[in-house]
Amino acid sequence: MRFQCVALILLIVVCLATEITANKSKHKRYKKRPAAISLDEVPSEPSSPEQAAEEPEVAPPSDNDVIDNRVPLMDPCMEVRCGAGRICQVSDDGEPECVCIPNCPVETESRRKVCSNYNETWSSDCAVYQQRCLCDKGDAECKGPQYKHVHIEYYGECREMRECTEEEMADFPRRMRDWLFNIMRDLADREELTPHYLNMAREAESNLTLRWTNAAVWKFCELDGHPPDRSISRHELFPIRAPLMALEHCIAPFLNKCDSDNNHRINLSEWAKCLNLEEEEIEHQCEELTDAE
Structure with a gap:
């Protein structure tokens, strides 16, 4: 009788131990793992505010973190002021220089014409300034040494002026x-x-x-x-x-x-x-x- 009681107790202990081992194996087998993400896949947005709170935020880089190796380009002619009939041009050495304006706009309106101090009608004031610049620099296109001092008398075509008594x-x-x-x-x-x-x-x-x-x-x-x-x-x-x-x-x-x-x-x-x-x-x-x- 006593032997039967001992055998029953041992049987109960063995059953309990087996059940505990099975439960541990079950929990270990079904433990959740993070889903694998392909290199071609884009991670989805957090599904809840709680999940978003758990993920650390990555702050954008500040200006101090970025090293800018770019050199700003400055126009050498920006601070250069050329006279009438001249424009600023960058030389082969990268230096600004004032040169005679190569081409004047074509003017068709008569009111754009000007009369010079030599009583000559010019197509525009630009043409007068251009000619003076060319003569000042001794260019081959200068019409004559006197045009080094050509200037505008008035706007419009030259007209006969009454003599001043x-x-x-x-x-x-x-x-x-x-x-x-x-x-x-x-x-x-x-x-x-x-x-x-x-x-x-x-x-x-x-x-x-x-x-x-x-x-x-x-x-x-x-x-x-x-x-x-x-x-x-x-x-x-x-x-x-x-x-x-x-x-x-x-x-x-x-x-x-x-x-x-x-x-x-x-x-x-x-x-x-x-x-x-x-x-x-x-x-x-x-x-x-x-x-x-």
């Missing part, structure tokens, strides 16, 4: 002084002058002695182009000559008389004499020059 020429400096003062005062009222020249305009309004001198100096400074060199070239006279040619037939001979030494430039002393002003009343007050001194 001696009486008209004698009175012209006074009329020019008044015209310059009125223009300066009008620009001051419209606040189109810099503070430097605005102050000169206000002085001229309250002081009769400065009425004409300040206006003359202001216009001289305005015409003195880039760079300011204390003189006005025939080309720089264009803004004052061309608009008046149709109305004032004396403007061209008047400005020609201002260049007393015929060097194709008018200095401040010549400008003062031309306007019948005393030289001692005129002094250089150009904004660019006074700032640099």
Whole structure:
């Protein structure tokens, strides 16, 4: 009887041990493994927010992490300013240089034509500037040495101008002084002058002695182009000559008389004499020059 009890207990122990071993083998056999991904397959998006939270985020590289070996290309002509009739061109050595414009646009409208100081009609202002550049550089296409100083008298085809009489020429400096003062005062009222020249305009309004001198100096400074060199070239006279040619037939001979030494430039002393002003009343007050001194 006792033997049967012991045998029964052993049988129960063996059965329990077998069942435990089977359960462990079952769990091990069906343990989930990550699915294999082909090189040609693209991983799918997370199916749930929880799954997305478990996956680490990969931040894009910052600017500090990227090494840029590219060298920015700079145009050598970007800061170069060439005169009329010239363009900037990069030489074989990679240096910027101003050359004569090779071709001017073809103009068909008559209003684009210009009349030169030699009383010749040109197809455009570009053609005049181009010719002056070619002669300045001694190019074979230069029509003659005199064209080194060719400039535009006015826009439109050349026309017969009435002769300026001696009486008209004698009175012209006074009329020019008044015209310059009125223009300066009008620009001051419209606040189109810099503070430097605005102050000169206000002085001229309250002081009769400065009425004409300040206006003359202001216009001289305005015409003195880039760079300011204390003189006005025939080309720089264009803004004052061309608009008046149709109305004032004396403007061209008047400005020609201002260049007393015929060097194709008018200095401040010549400008003062031309306007019948005393030289001692005129002094250089150009904004660019006074700032640099």
